[in-house]
């Protein structure tokens with residue numbers, strides 16, 4: 263049995279030593295002392311005097327002694343899902359709540375859909391609050407993220423799902439419609455990531471999931487603004503994953519094909535049928551299927567800096583057709 267005598271939390275942003283962990287000194291009952299490394303997941307919960315075990319662990323810089331404190335309760339993790347009053351965002355909020363996360367359902371305003379999502383989470387035995395956020399406004403995002411941190415104490419997961427569409431051929435698209443889509447879908451995601459990152463860094467880690475789209479990979483007629491915003495999210499994901507990895511924060515994009523939502527069902531039937539004919543498995547994806555993938559990404563610590571399509575094989579069909 264080893265007792266923690268002293269420790270310090272470390273952030274080392276310099277290549278090749280990039281890492282986030284605590285260094286401590288522990289002592290056993292005979293007065294033997296060891297210098298140990300402690301996982302960043304214990305940040306904010308380490309106390310001198312706490313007891314635990316020491317293990318030998320391997321790293322690329324050689325083996326080291328790792329201290330694992332005993333009896334440290336895992337705090338309820340918090341997931342913030344933007345644009346989650348309805349649609350895919352709501353399904354993600356419900357899935358994460360079922361997985362034990364305290365969920366922040368957030369959208370422009372608290373309406374019937376937001377109320378319904380909160381009720382569904384409560385009925386499933388989950389825990390959730392609503393916080394209004396306009397992702398396109400930096401002030402709104404910063405205020406709301408501060409509110410979440412004050413109310414729930416931490417932010418472990420951010421899912422950027424808020425979106426708008428303003429479809430038109432580029433020749434006929436107004437400058438306002440171009441700007442509006444980029445501002446919500448792309449700048450909005452960057453605003454939210456920027457606001458939550460300091461909290462995740464202090465906690466020793468987190469996960470950011472950007473909901474991109476297959477349209478950002480293969481394009482779509484009448485959706486230059488939307489496709490550009492979704493392709494932009496992919497670049498944001500790759501770059502931010504590199505920037506935040508030293509702090510234990512993973513950043514991943516998901517690129518769904520056509521999901522059964524208001525947006526998809528509003529597409530004229532003949533056009534939808536034409537789209538579906540080109541997909542190897544010719545059906546719509548269910549919002550719950552996207553939500554399950556998000557949950558997997560959040561829980562699987564090996565997934566980082568990638569775009570994961572969930573598209574029934576759409577990308578292997580003829581994208582330019």
Ligand code: NAD
Pocket residue numbers: 344345346347348349350351368369370395396397398422423424425426446450473474475476517518519520521522523524525526
């Ligand atoms: P949706 O339009 O049903 O929901 C989007 C939500 O975002 C709405 O509740 C809306 O109020 C909210 N929102 C809009 N502007 C906002 C702002 N400024 N601040 C905060 N919230 C705002 O969308 P959906 O179909 O459920 O899609 C969810 C995500 O999945 C989006 O990012 C979308 O691009 C992506 N996606 C959807 C499909 C699809 O087939 N539906 C396919 C691929 C990707």
